[in-house]
Amino acid sequence: MSVTAQKLVVALLSLALVAALVAAGSVDARRQAEARKHAEAMLDDAAQPQIARGRAVYTKYSCNACHAAGGTGGIMNLNAESGGKVNGLLHLSESYRPAELAEKIRNGVPTVGKGDPTGPDPPLHMPPYRDLIAGQEMRDLVAYLMSLRPPPGEAKSSAW
Amino acid sequence: MSAHPLRRWLAERVPIPMEELRKPLREELPVHLRGWAVWLGGTPLILFGIQVVTGILLTFYYRPDPVRAFESVRRITLAMRFGWLIRSLHQNAGQLMIIALFLHMIRVFVTRAYRRPRELTWVFGMALFLLTLGFGFTGYSLVYDSLSYWATTVGTNLLGDVPVVGHQLLWLLRGGPDVSPNTLARFYNFHIGVLPTLMVLAITAHLVLVRLHGVARLEGDRRHETYDFFPEHVLREAAIALVLLLGLVVYASARPPGLGVPADPTFTPPHIRPEWYFFPSYRWLKLVPMQVGIWTSAGFVGCMMFWPWVDAGLERLAPGRRLGTWLGSAGFAFTLALLVWEALS
Numbered sequence: 105m106s107v108t109a110q111k112l113v114v115a116l117l118s119l120a121l122v123a124a125l126v127a128a129g130s131v132d133a134r135r136q137a138e139a140r141k142h143a144e145a146m147l148d149d150a151a152q153p154q155i156a157r158g159r160a161v162y163t164k165y166s167c168n169a170c171h172a173a174g175g176t177g178g179i180m181n182l183n184a185e186s187g188g189k190v191n192g193l194l195h196l197s198e199s200y201r202p203a204e205l206a207e208k209i210r211n212g213v214p215t216v217g218k219g220d221p222t223g224p225d226p227p228l229h230m231p232p233y234r235d236l237i238a239g240q241e242m243r244d245l246v247a248y249l250m251s252l253r254p255p256p257g258e259a260k261s262s263a264w
Numbered sequence: 265m266s267a268h269p270l271r272r273w274l275a276e277r278v279p280i281p282m283e284e285l286r287k288p289l290r291e292e293l294p295v296h297l298r299g300w301a302v303w304l305g306g307t308p309l310i311l312f313g314i315q316v317v318t319g320i321l322l323t324f325y326y327r328p329d330p331v332r333a334f335e336s337v338r339r340i341t342l343a344m345r346f347g348w349l350i351r352s353l354h355q356n357a358g359q360l361m362i363i364a365l366f367l368h369m370i371r372v373f374v375t376r377a378y379r380r381p382r383e384l385t386w387v388f389g390m391a392l393f394l395l396t397l398g399f400g401f402t403g404y405s406l407v408y409d410s411l412s413y414w415a416t417t418v419g420t421n422l423l424g425d426v427p428v429v430g431h432q433l434l435w436l437l438r439g440g441p442d443v444s445p446n447t448l449a450r451f452y453n454f455h456i457g458v459l460p461t462l463m464v465l466a467i468t469a470h471l472v473l474v475r476l477h478g479v480a481r482l483e484g485d486r487r488h489e490t491y492d493f494f495p496e497h498v499l500r501e502a503a504i505a506l507v508l509l510l511g512l513v514v515y516a517s518a519r520p521p522g523l524g525v526p527a528d529p530t531f532t533p534p535h536i537r538p539e540w541y542f543f544p545s546y547r548w549l550k551l552v553p554m555q556v557g558i559w560t561s562a563g564f565v566g567c568m569m570f571w572p573w574v575d576a577g578l579e580r581l582a583p584g585r586r587l588g589t590w591l592g593s594a595g596f597a598f599t600l601a602l603l604v605w606e607a608l609s
């Protein structure tokens with residue numbers, strides 16, 4: 105290979121390296137965003153230990169099995185009046201006071217309304233937690249649920 | 265010569281005979297180096313360069329203290345800008361360096377370029393190889409995750425079994441009877457202080473010797489053409505450096521480095537293993553009684569270290585039979601077999 109050809113190869117390889125570094129830059133940006141989110145969550149938890157404890161109670165009693173992590177809802181519940189899915193828990197602070205919410209959790213929702221009256225009963229209902237959750241755990245759980253909010257973009261659209 | 269005013273100014277204050285200095289760049293290399301062999305000696309040097317740069321960057325955030333070491337590695341990997349990239353480059357260039365050294369040794373071995381008068385080039389080369397393994401061992405222990413902690417414990421334990429001085433060696437390395445905060449401080453010091461210093465000295469000696477002797481011509485190669493170190497050889501090395509960097513960056517982006525479990529001195533994980541390049545000795549030491557293992561390993565490394573003379577002795581014993589090449593190849597095959605065996609088990 106002539107020296108000129110070699111110089112060309114070196115130049116092309118340098119360009120490729122620059123391109124790879126730019127790509128690495130976007131990988132880095134994504135990782136930075138994740139790290140920031142993680143750090144914020146840790147900060148929140150540090151500032152509001154009760155909510156962090158409540159989140160732990162929420163997973164301890166498997167509420168996430170039906171209401172999904174973070175209370176976003178959406179688990180299939182055939183023919184439920186709430187759109188064939190278990191409802192989310194992101195708007196509780198708008199319709200409940202803490203004592204009412206605790207009562208709701210203690211009682212559960214034994215019958216879930218049907219979407220189509222002639223259709224089958226929805227398979228999932230909300231079990232009563234009367235014998236399981238009480239005292240500090242209940243207070244933490246309620247504090248956590250009351251703190252849930254829909255993500256900023258969605259709040260506007262669902263308000264209408 | 266119409267020198268640039270700035271250059272004239274500098275030449276007057278710093279009277280270095282630039283023409284003299286440029287001479288080494290005018291080295292003429294035998295044409296066979298244009299081929300595959302060029303990959304081999306320059307590659308570890310390039311990789312060592314990468315290690316120095318990325319290593320310095322890592323020291324900005326790494327904390328050599330058992331309580332904070334793992335946390336600082338986590339921070340580098342997850343939180344610092346491009347920390348994952350730097351860490352990945354440092355890890356993988358280190359691995360590649362060992363492979364590159366292996367290939368370089370094989371090429372020198374096969375072409376018998378270590379023979380008189382180049383024996384000392386080989387000896388310094390072996391020193392470089394052992395130093396590189398030292399980098400690998402001390403570097404791995406710095407991560408302070410469960411696996412690296414226990415690999416360090418088990419690895420240093422072996423030294424305790426060395427006859428006569430074993431106890432002192434162990435104490436020297438660990439800074440006490442057990443793997444302790446002192447151990448991490450010492451390993452860190454070795455990794456970023458002692459070993460790099462020795463490495464730079466040995467690389468200098470190695471390359472000065474190579475340069476003084478000129479690269480050996482291949483046996484039976486009748487070609488007398490040469491080519492220039494500059495720019496042709498340098499361009500080739502630059503191309504290799506770029507390919508290596510490119511590969512390392514792409515790999516890092518595709519598979520960013522992960523994190524293990526923090527070290528817990530009270531819990532021994534079920535599968536303790538050193539890094540792959542220690543597999544041969546690890547397997548061998550498990551296979552034979554400890555004292556036998558230690559003596560044979562020392563003999564093996566000694567044989568490699570002084571190979572030019574061992575080979576010359578064998579040549580005198582049976583001229584023209586290339587006993588040395590056979591013996592060396594057998595030793596290499598055996599090492600490789602032990603490595604594969606350990607890797608598969």
Ligand code: HEM
Nearest residue numbers: 305306308309369372377378385386389390392393479480
């Ligand atoms: C950091 C480690 C090392 C570096 C940077 C290095 C670098 C080099 C370079 C640039 C050359 C010129 C010829 C070529 O590229 O093949 C060379 C030659 C040589 N190396 Fe190494 N080397 C290293 C380790 C070793 C090891 C581990 C050995 C063997 C135990 C070794 C033995 C030799 C010998 C005998 C020559 C002379 C070959 C000849 O003249 O043809 N080197 N080395």
